[in-house]
Amino acid sequence: MTDLSLAASGAGPMIAGAPSPHRRQLRRIALRLAVYGLPVLLILVPLATFLVYSFWTTVDGQVVQTFTLANYIDFLAKPVYRGVFIGTLWLASIVAATSLIFGYIIAYLVWRLEGRLRYLLLLLSVIPLAMNYIVKIYAMRNILGYNGFLNWLLVHTGILDTPSKLFIFNQTAVMITMAVIYLPYAILPIFLSLERISPSLLAASADLGGRPGQTFRNVVLPLSLPGSIVGALFVMVLALGDYLTPQMVGGNQGFTFGRAIWSQFGMAFNWPFGAALAVVLLLSVVLIILVAAAISRHARVK
Amino acid sequence: MHRRDFVTGAAAGLAGLLLAGTLAPATAAPKELRILTWEGYADEPWVKAFEAKTGAKVKITYTGSVDEIFAKMTASKGQDFDVIAIETSSYKRLTQEKLIQPVDLSKIPNAKNLLPAFRDVSAIVFDGKPFAVPFAWGSIPLIYDKKVFAQAPASWSVLWDEKYKGRIIAMDDANNAIVTTALLLGYKDPFNLTDAQFAEIKAKLLDQKRFVSTYYAGFDDGVSIFAQGGVDLMMSMGEPQAPMLQKKGVDVGLTIPKEGAIGWIDCWAISAGARDPELAHAWIDAMLDKKVGTYISEKTGYGNTTNADANAAIGLTYADKLVFLQAPENFARRIDLWNEIKATPVE
Numbered sequence: 229m230t231d232l233s234l235a236a237s238g239a240g241p242m243i244a245g246a247p248s249p250h251r252r253q254l255r256r257i258a259l260r261l262a263v264y265g266l267p268v269l270l271i272l273v274p275l276a277t278f279l280v281y282s283f284w285t286t287v288d289g290q291v292v293q294t295f296t297l298a299n300y301i302d303f304l305a306k307p308v309y310r311g312v313f314i315g316t317l318w319l320a321s322i323v324a325a326t327s328l329i330f331g332y333i334i335a336y337l338v339w340r341l342e343g344r345l346r347y348l349l350l351l352l353s354v355i356p357l358a359m360n361y362i363v364k365i366y367a368m369r370n371i372l373g374y375n376g377f378l379n380w381l382l383v384h385t386g387i388l389d390t391p392s393k394l395f396i397f398n399q400t401a402v403m404i405t406m407a408v409i410y411l412p413y414a415i416l417p418i419f420l421s422l423e424r425i426s427p428s429l430l431a432a433s434a435d436l437g438g439r440p441g442q443t444f445r446n447v448v449l450p451l452s453l454p455g456s457i458v459g460a461l462f463v464m465v466l467a468l469g470d471y472l473t474p475q476m477v478g479g480n481q482g483f484t485f486g487r488a489i490w491s492q493f494g495m496a497f498n499w500p501f502g503a504a505l506a507v508v509l510l511l512s513v514v515l516i517i518l519v520a521a522a523i524s525r526h527a528r529v530k
Numbered sequence: 531m532h533r534r535d536f537v538t539g540a541a542a543g544l545a546g547l548l549l550a551g552t553l554a555p556a557t558a559a560p561k562e563l564r565i566l567t568w569e570g571y572a573d574e575p576w577v578k579a580f581e582a583k584t585g586a587k588v589k590i591t592y593t594g595s596v597d598e599i600f601a602k603m604t605a606s607k608g609q610d611f612d613v614i615a616i617e618t619s620s621y622k623r624l625t626q627e628k629l630i631q632p633v634d635l636s637k638i639p640n641a642k643n644l645l646p647a648f649r650d651v652s653a654i655v656f657d658g659k660p661f662a663v664p665f666a667w668g669s670i671p672l673i674y675d676k677k678v679f680a681q682a683p684a685s686w687s688v689l690w691d692e693k694y695k696g697r698i699i700a701m702d703d704a705n706n707a708i709v710t711t712a713l714l715l716g717y718k719d720p721f722n723l724t725d726a727q728f729a730e731i732k733a734k735l736l737d738q739k740r741f742v743s744t745y746y747a748g749f750d751d752g753v754s755i756f757a758q759g760g761v762d763l764m765m766s767m768g769e770p771q772a773p774m775l776q777k778k779g780v781d782v783g784l785t786i787p788k789e790g791a792i793g794w795i796d797c798w799a800i801s802a803g804a805r806d807p808e809l810a811h812a813w814i815d816a817m818l819d820k821k822v823g824t825y826i827s828e829k830t831g832y833g834n835t836t837n838a839d840a841n842a843a844i845g846l847t848y849a850d851k852l853v854f855l856q857a858p859e860n861f862a863r864r865i866d867l868w869n870e871i872k873a874t875p876v877e
C-alpha cells in the first residue's frame with residue numbers, strides 16, 4: 229500500500245483529484261463564508277432590520293426614514309405598554325418559579341430511581357416536548373373548558389352540580405397551562421445538574437454520618453441549584469415571548485406584551501413602534517440570558 | 531380582519547419585505563397578467579376560462595395579509611403586479627401612495643351586473659373617480675345560540691346585558707370593536723370619531739369587558755370556544771363561522787342587529803404599474819360574470835356582488851344594512867385604545 233503510493237508519487241504525474249493548495253484555500257474560504265455567513269444573513273439581518281425600523285416613524289400610514297427616539301419615548305410614556313410589559317415580566321417570573329419548584333421535585337424523584345427505570349421516567353416526563361405547541365394549548369382547553377374533562381369529572385363524581393367556569397379564561401388557567409407546557413423544559417436541565425453530582429460525594433457525606441436530609445441540604449441542593457436556576461431562566465425566556473397561551477386560555481385577562489407587539493402590525497401599519505416594542509422584549513431576553521450565564525459561570529468556579 | 535388567523539402580521543410582513551427585495555423585475559411574454567390576491571379569489575375554473583378567452587397567461591401570487599400586499603406593492607411601486615384584490619378600508623392609503631390607478635368602467639361591460647348596494651361604494655371613490663370594483667363581501671354579524679334565544683337579539687346592546695355575563699365572546703380586533711360600538715351608540719360617522727366619542731366608546735367597551743369571557747383570536751378559535759359550551763353570544767368575524775358551528779352540532783343563528791353592522795368588501799383594483807391596463811380591465815370584467823359570483827358564494831360562503839339569488843341562497847340578504855369599512859381617522863389611536871381596554875383589569 230505505502231510502496232505503491234510512494235512509487236506513484238515519485239514517478240507518475242500528480243494524482244488527479246488531489247486539490248492544489250490554492251484551490252484548497254478557496255474551498256476553505258467558501259466553507260467559512262457558509263458557516264458564518266448563513267447565520268448572519270438569517271438571524272442578524274432580520275434583527276438589524278427591526279432595530280433600524282424602531283428608530284423610524286410612521287406618518288399617515290407611511291414609514292418615514294428619519295432617525296428618532298419617539299417610539300421608545302412612547303413606550304415609556306404610554307402607561308398601557310409599560311404596564312403590559314411589567315405584567316408580562318411578572319407572569320414569566322411566576323411561570324419560571326413554578327417550573328423551578330415542580331421541575332426540581334420531579335427531576336429529583338426521577339434522579340433517585342435506579343437503573344433503567346430512571347431513564348424511562350425521564351423520557352416520559354419530556355415526551356410532551358415532541359408535541360406541537362398549539363395542540364397542547366387546545367388539549368389544555370379541552371381539559372379545563374366548560375364542557376371539558378375536568379368539569380365532566382367533577383360533575384360526574386357529584387362534587388359540582390353544574391360545570392364551573394373557574395378553570396378557564398382567567399389567570400389560573402394561564403398559569404396551569406403554561407406550567408404544563410414549560411415544565412419539561414425545566415425538568416431536563418435540572419435533571420442534568422443533579423446527574424453531574426458525583427456519587428462519591430454522596431457516599432462521603434453518608435460516611436461522615438450525614439443523614440439523608442443533611443446530605444440533601446449540604447451537598448445535593450447547593451451543587452444542583454445553579455443549574456436548576458439556569459433551567460428556570462430558560463423557561464422564563466420562553467414564557468416571556470409566549471402570547472398565544474394567555475390569549476387562548478386567559479380570557480379577558482390574557483393580554484400580554486407579545487400580543488401588544490402583534491397589534492402594531494397587520495392593519496395598524498405601525499411597524500416602527502412594533503419594532504421598538506420587539507427590541508425592548510429582545511433586550512429583556514438578552515438580560516435574562518446574561519444573568520443565566522453569570523450564574524452558571526459562578527457555579528463552575530466553585 | 532377577515533380571513534385572518536394566527537399568521538401574525540409581523541411574520542408575514544417581514545417575509546413580504548424580504549421577498550419583495552429579492553424579486554427581480556419580471557421579464558416575461560408580453561401578454562401576462564400578474565395577480566396578487568387572497569386564496570379563493572382566483573380559482574382554476576375562471577382563470578382557465580380567462581386564459582382561453584384572452585390568450586394571456588395568468589400568474590397568481592397569494593397573500594396572507596394586508597400588510598404583505600402593501601409590502602409587495604410599495605417595494606416596486608406596483609410594477610410587480612397588474613391587479614390586486616383588497617378590502618375597502620385600504621384604498622385611502624393605496625391612492626395616497628399612488629399604488630393604483632382609476633378604473634375605466636366603460637371597459638367593464640359586466641359592471642351592469644353589480645347589485646345596487648355595490649354600485650357606488652364611497653370608500654373606493656377618490657376625486658370622483660372609481661379606483662376599484664367590488665367583488666366579494668361579508669359582515670361582522672352577531673351569532674347567537676338558538677337554544678337561548680327563541681328570537682334573534684334585536685340590538686347589539688345584548689352584548690352589554692348582565693344576564694349573559696361570562697357567556698359572551700368577542701373578537702380581538704381594535705377597529706371592529708370600536709366601529710361596532712360606534713354603530714350601537716348611533717354615531718353618524720364611525721370612521722371619523724371626535725375625542726368625546728372616543729372617550730365614550732372607551733367607557734362603553736370597558737363596561738362590556740366585565741361580561742366578555744374572552745377575546746378570541748381567529749375564525750377557528752372563535753368557533754372552537756363557542757363549540758366548547760358555556761357561550762350564548764359571539765361578536766362574529768364573519769358569516770362562515772355560522773355553518774362551521776352548525777357542523778360542530780351547535781344550533782346557532784346569525785343576525786344583523788337593528789343598528790346595522792360592519793361590512794367588508796374585497797374589490798379588484800388595477801396597479802399603478804400595470805403593464806397591460808387593457809388586460810387588467812378584461813380580468814375585472816371577467817370577475818363580474820355572474821357565474822364567478824355564484825361560485826364564490828357557493829364555495830366560500832362569502833357574499834358576491836353580482837348574483838342576488840346566490841347571496842339569498844346562503845342567507846346574505848342584508849348588504850343594504852351594512853356600513854362598509856373606510857379608512858379610520860387614526861389607526862394607531864384605535865389600536866392604543868383597544869390595547870388599553872385589554873390591559874385594564876376588571877373585577
